[in-house]
Amino acid sequence: MIFNINKIRKDFPALQQEVYKKPLVYLDNAATTQKPQAVIDRIVKYNTYENSNIHRGVHYLSQKATDAYEQARIFIKEYINTAESHEIIFTKGTTESINIIASSFGKKFLKKDDEIIISTMEHHSNLVPWQQVCIENRAHLKVIPINEKGELLIDEFKKLLNEKTKFVALTHISNALGTINPVKEIIEMAHKFDVPVLIDGAQGIPHLKIDVQNLDCDFYCFSGHKVFAPMGSGVLYGKEKWLEKLPPFQFGGEMVENVTFEKTTFNELPFKFEAGTPNVESILGLETALRYISEIGIENIADYENDLLNYATKELTKIDGLRIIGTAEKKASVISFLIGNIHPYDAGTIIDRMGVAVRTGHHCAQPVLDWFDIPGTIRASFAFYNTKDEVDRLVEAVLQAKKMLE
Amino acid sequence: MTIPEIENQLESEFQYFEDWMDKYNYLIEMGKSLPLIDPKLKIQSNLISGCQSRVWLHAAYENGKIIFKADSDAVITKGIISLLIRVLSNQKPDDILNAKLEFIDKIDLKEHLSPTRSNGLLSMIKQMKLYALAFKTKYQ
Numbered sequence: 001m002i003f004n005i006n007k008i009r010k011d012f013p014a015l016q017q018e019v020y021k022k023p024l025v026y027l028d029n030a031a032t033t034q035k036p037q038a039v040i041d042r043i044v045k046y047n048t049y050e051n052s053n054i055h056r057g058v059h060y061l062s063q064k065a066t067d068a069y070e071q072a073r074i075f076i077k078e079y080i081n082t083a084e085s086h087e088i089i090f091t092k093g094t095t096e097s098i099n100i101i102a103s104s105f106g107k108k109f110l111k112k113d114d115e116i117i118i119s120t121m122e123h124h125s126n127l128v129p130w131q132q133v134c135i136e137n138r139a140h141l142k143v144i145p146i147n148e149k150g151e152l153l154i155d156e157f158k159k160l161l162n163e164k165t166k167f168v169a170l171t172h173i174s175n176a177l178g179t180i181n182p183v184k185e186i187i188e189m190a191h192k193f194d195v196p197v198l199i200d201g202a203q204g205i206p207h208l209k210i211d212v213q214n215l216d217c218d219f220y221c222f223s224g225h226k227v228f229a230p231m232g233s234g235v236l237y238g239k240e241k242w243l244e245k246l247p248p249f250q251f252g253g254e255m256v257e258n259v260t261f262e263k264t265t266f267n268e269l270p271f272k273f274e275a276g277t278p279n280v281e282s283i284l285g286l287e288t289a290l291r292y293i294s295e296i297g298i299e300n301i302a303d304y305e306n307d308l309l310n311y312a313t314k315e316l317t318k319i320d321g322l323r324i325i326g327t328a329e330k331k332a333s334v335i336s337f338l339i340g341n342i343h344p345y346d347a348g349t350i351i352d353r354m355g356v357a358v359r360t361g362h363h364c365a366q367p368v369l370d371w372f373d374i375p376g377t378i379r380a381s382f383a384f385y386n387t388k389d390e391v392d393r394l395v396e397a398v399l400q401a402k403k404m405l406e
Numbered sequence: 407m408t409i410p411e412i413e414n415q416l417e418s419e420f421q422y423f424e425d426w427m428d429k430y431n432y433l434i435e436m437g438k439s440l441p442l443i444d445p446k447l448k449i450q451s452n453l454i455s456g457c458q459s460r461v462w463l464h465a466a467y468e469n470g471k472i473i474f475k476a477d478s479d480a481v482i483t484k485g486i487i488s489l490l491i492r493v494l495s496n497q498k499p500d501d502i503l504n505a506k507l508e509f510i511d512k513i514d515l516k517e518h519l520s521p522t523r524s525n526g527l528l529s530m531i532k533q534m535k536l537y538a539l540a541f542k543t544k545y546q
């Protein structure tokens with residue numbers, strides 16, 4: 001298929017709006033993405049004709065909803081190429097996926113003075129759960145340092161790995177800097193010490209082709225809403241051998257096999273980790289979103305976005321006093337920047353009034369901004385439905401902010 | 407002047423702005439030109455942390471009225487602070503407690519007081535009212 005940007009944009013009703021009487025330029029895709037009509041239609045169809053609780057009834061509708069839900073699991077299995085479909089656990093998002101593993105792994109395997117390795121550029125979601133589980137078990141959190149471009153120091157990571165290391169949790173792509181981490185290399189090194197690795201794929205899934213067997217990661221987590229699907233849908237991929245060993249995270253209906261007042265035996269995978277009624281409509285929306293991406297082709301998307309990133313970087317750098325935070329060699333379409341001494345909040349306010357949606361602040365990754373010794377940045381993050389014209393609108397808005405605030 | 411009188415005054419002043427740019431230019435001017443707080447008062451205990459911009463607030467009680475001094479590291483936030491100070495400073499605790507601050511809505515700056523902005527302004531107003539309550543209980 002040829003990458004037809006005009007056709008693609010028409011698929012996203014949210015992009016057709018005006019804000020402050022100007023066509024909306026939506027550049028906050030790292031926070032959440034817009035949904036194509038197909039996803040919206042899928043949710044409406046489910047709620048109109050299929051709504052029923054899953055895995056519970058013998059009746060027709062329940063069967064239909066269950067089939068659709070399990071079909072989504074099979075599609076996602078193929079999409080990220082897991083070995084088994086029961087290695088796909090549905091969650092409400094990346095944060096929940098990470099918490100399940102941090103908590104279950106901590107409970108079962110973590111002891112005093114063990115070590116867990118994360119990186120300087122983690123989102124709070126892939127930092128705080130590990131920090132807390134370390135505190136509970138009197139274990140220690142070790143942090144992979146970065147260089148001034150915002151790239152991991154791999155040699156330093158090697159030095160951190162030792163026989164006390166029990167787990168590595170690392171983001172695939174930094175939401176604050178855009179850095180694409182060499183996760184495959186890291187996973188390989190960790191495995192030499194028999195250490196399992198969790199990849200926070202919240203920003204990886206919308207930009208890259210993900211093949212979990214090729215990466216050989218032990219866990220991969222992502223959120224639907226960052227990949228053109230509804231909020232409240234998420235995935236936790238785990239290798240069967242790990243998911244079998246880990247205790248359940250939450251208890252309730254669905255995840256049990258047999259219950260008496262004295263004792264409960266738990267259901268098999270994936271249900272062991274899916275307590276209670278899941279967000280069926282959002283999961284079906286996630287399947288639809290990933291099908292939509294497959295039709296365009298994730299490689300086509302990556303090429304297009306890379307082009308957009310290069311253009312935006314080139315145009316923004318022309319602005320006097322503008323400084324990009326995060327200049328890794330391998331980057332996704334995320335640009336964090338500062339304009340002279342202008343406070344990001346002020347710049348963001350003016351840019352917003354120009355009809356351009358960007359994010360300002362610390363992007364839930366305070367430690368990495370502390371590392372750069374800045375309180376926050378302005379962040380423009382692009383999706384495959386953005387255009388060079390929109391980059392020009394961003395540049396125009398930045399120039400306006402600069403003019404008013406400097 | 408009473409709080410409602412100052413609010414009215416601000417509303418009529420803001421009527422003259424032709425568009426959002428004029429209005430924001432004015433706020434930015436206010437934010438840049440006003441030294442709002444003695445640097446000595448920019449201390450941790452006076453800091454109201456919004457996660458987007460930081461706000462410092464100091465209150466003193468003089469002759470039955472409260473004098474507020476406040477500042478921010480973001481200029482637009484500071485500009486809005488200067489409006490709030492104009493309205494609420496040098497007023498009696500009861501009047502501060504009763505102030506509805508409807509002018510913010512009327513001059514179309516309400517979005518800056520939304521919790522999603524987390525710029526510290528909303529917490530600052532809350533804190534001003536708490537000071538009013540505290541001084542009222544202490545001195546009246």
Ligand SMILES: Cc1ncc(COP(=O)(O)O)c(C=O)c1O
Nearest residue numbers: 093094095123125175200202223
């Ligand atoms: C890298 C990264 N990890 C985790 C998260 C958390 O995702 P969610 O809030 O959908 O659970 C985000 C979202 O901002 C992210 O960018």
